[in-house]
Amino acid sequence: MKHLVLLCLLSTGISIASENNTVHTDNQWYRQGQEKIKALQAQADFPKQAKNIIFFVGDGMSLATITASRIYQGQQKGEDGEENLLSFEKFPYTALSKTYNTNLQTPDSAGTMSAMITGIKTKAGAISVDERVQIGECGPKAHHTTSLLTEAELAGFRTGIVTTARLTHATPAATYANSEKRGWEADSDIPKKYRKDCKDIALQLIDYPHGDGLEVAMGGGRKNFIGTKKADPEYLLLAKGERKDQRDLTSQWLKKHDHAAYVWNQKQFDALDVSKTDHLLGLFEPSHMQYEIDRKNDVAGEPALKEMTAKALQILQKDDKPFFLMVEGGRIDHGHHAGYAKKALHDTVAFSSAIENALSMVDLNETLIMVTADHAHTMSMSGYAQKGNPILGKIVVPDDQGNPSKTLQKDAQGKPMTTLSYANGPGYVNGDERPDLTHVDTEHKEYKQAATVPLYSETHSGEDVIIYATGAGSQLVRGVLEQNMTYHIMKAAISHQLQLNANETKGK
Known part of the structure; x- marks a missing residue:
């Protein structure tokens, strides 16, 4: 009888303590635990099918990076920091992602992003091609893989990419390009014997042949879009383009698309009328954009990741079409490579802010938001x-x-x-x-x-990274997953919408 009473008391949440023990209900940690349980029990399931996807990639955002950045953000607010949570750490679904490439235990960003966006693992250094390729050799198109962004574009979705790295860098490049070498960002990077058969990555963005092309592409990397004889508009005497063909791809973007815009500084970005813009190209630095902590010192001014993400969503949500948006916090990785932990943490906090703002702009009952990293670091x-x-x-x-x-x-x-x-x-x-x-x-x-x-x-490190998910279709994010499952989970979430759009296209 005594044991029965004890079980009843425990099941109703009544705390039991002897005279010498802590009364659980008076302990803050106990109360917090009980409140969290109630919140989890009350949480309603999201629909299994999504209309839209926002895919956030924190480049190099290891578990240690997340923990340290959580504390760093909390301490910036005057708190101890340990109890703080970054915006995406509040998401209800998580999984571990195994990041190895087909030829490396510790991976690079090209092979990892290719896996996440095409569903097919590949070699380090390869951009959306399968593992049969020889790195640095122009090969047959039979090895090319199709990204989820391209599948979305072909189905009539509005599509966009936003990054603080170069737009032609490995992570964003994998969404729209196919390349046997991640370094082939401009034509000058490709051996002369291959230039006829293999397009450079910047040209693939401008000549993107699917659907009506990307609606939004913003980041750094101006040098890969202008000729070697043309001065950079921001650093007139210090930098020039890297295209040996002397093509101005920014002008080609404007000619290719109706209601198109090209911006390269903060003033132009702020003045942009999204109601009159259907295709936006933003190139804010010759190479990578500034670290967030250094952004205020930029010569011509450049928008924060949070601002670019918001602008992208404004354009992608202008009508009732579904959309796919990839957002990369690219300079987290660079901070680690340089040994600058503070810059890496500061950019992780900026990445979290972009996610928090995006959450306020979408309906989670029709939008899947996934957040992950391509690989870890040794910090x-x-x-x-x-x-x-x-x-x-x-x-x-x-x-x-x-x-x-x-x-x-x-x-x-x-x-x-x-x-x-x-x-x-x-x-x-x-x-x-x-x-x-x-x-x-x-x-x-x-x-x-x-x-x-x-x-x-x-260097990078080889341990697993975390996938965080919320919104429609997020329930599939659980367990320990091969990294290419990220694509398959996102595609499963929008499979119905892809089919709907395909049927509409056939009916026209």
Whole structure:
């Protein structure tokens, strides 16, 4: 009888405690847990079919990056940071994604994005072609794979890509191009013997032959769209184009599409009338766009990822057509490669802000939003920093009673340590003696976190990344998945809409 009463009390959520124990209902962690359970139980299922998809890719956004960025954002708001959540961490469905390429344990962005957008895994360095290709050799079109963006465009969807990297860089390129080498961004990058049979990636964007072409393409990479004899409009004396054919692909974009616009600075971007724009090309830097933390110093001004995403959605949602939009936080990856953890975290927070804003602009009962990374990085969080310690700072440990202190954790040489470090990269310091960080500002945006192995550029890492999903069709995101399943889940979500559009096209 006593056990029966105990079970009844537990099932009704009534807390039991002896005189010497904590009363559960008075404990904040217990109350938070109970509130979360109620929220999960009350959550309504989304429809299984979606009309629209927004696919967010945080390039290089590892689990450690997400954790550190969550804390970083919280501390920017004056909180300890650990309890904070980035916008997409609140999504109801998650899965792990296995990121290896067909020829590498630790992958690159070309092979991983190709898998996510075409459903077919391939080699590192390959853009939306299958694994039979020889990297750097122009091959038969039989090896080309079809991206979900192209399938959507052929079905009459409005389509768009937004990135803070070059538009011709690996992740965005995989959505619209096919290339045996990710570096073939302009014609000057392709060996002369292959230029007749293999188009460069920038030209493939402008000559994109499917449907009525992309409605939105915004990012960096101006140099790949203009000739070598033409000065860059922003850096007149410092930069020129990279096209040996001397073609101005920005002019070709305007000629190809009705109601088209081309913008390359903040003023033009802000002045754009979306009601009169059906096809928008934005190229805001010769190469990659600025890191978010440096964006205010840009010569001509350039929009934030949040602003570009919002503008893209305004254009894609102008009528009742379905849409597919890919958004990449491309410079998270570059911050890590350079050993600049602060820049990587700052761009991750900006990526989260773009997602949060997009959530306010769509109906989740008809829109699937998926967020993931193409691969991870070697940044890690270690040491025993006390709760609330600056995530970019030197490690301060609690006292012997577990309470806050001002005591720095020291290494074996008696020198302070940082919470964040890399397994390899430019932060390596030659010699047996680690530098003394006592008077070093480890929270500066250009402080290079310590690296164990010396490399000019930090590498990717091979562990799984997380897929987050919400909205229509998001229920399929669960378990441990091969990375190419990302495509198959998105396609399953819009399969009905693809068929509807196909039937409408046949009926015309």
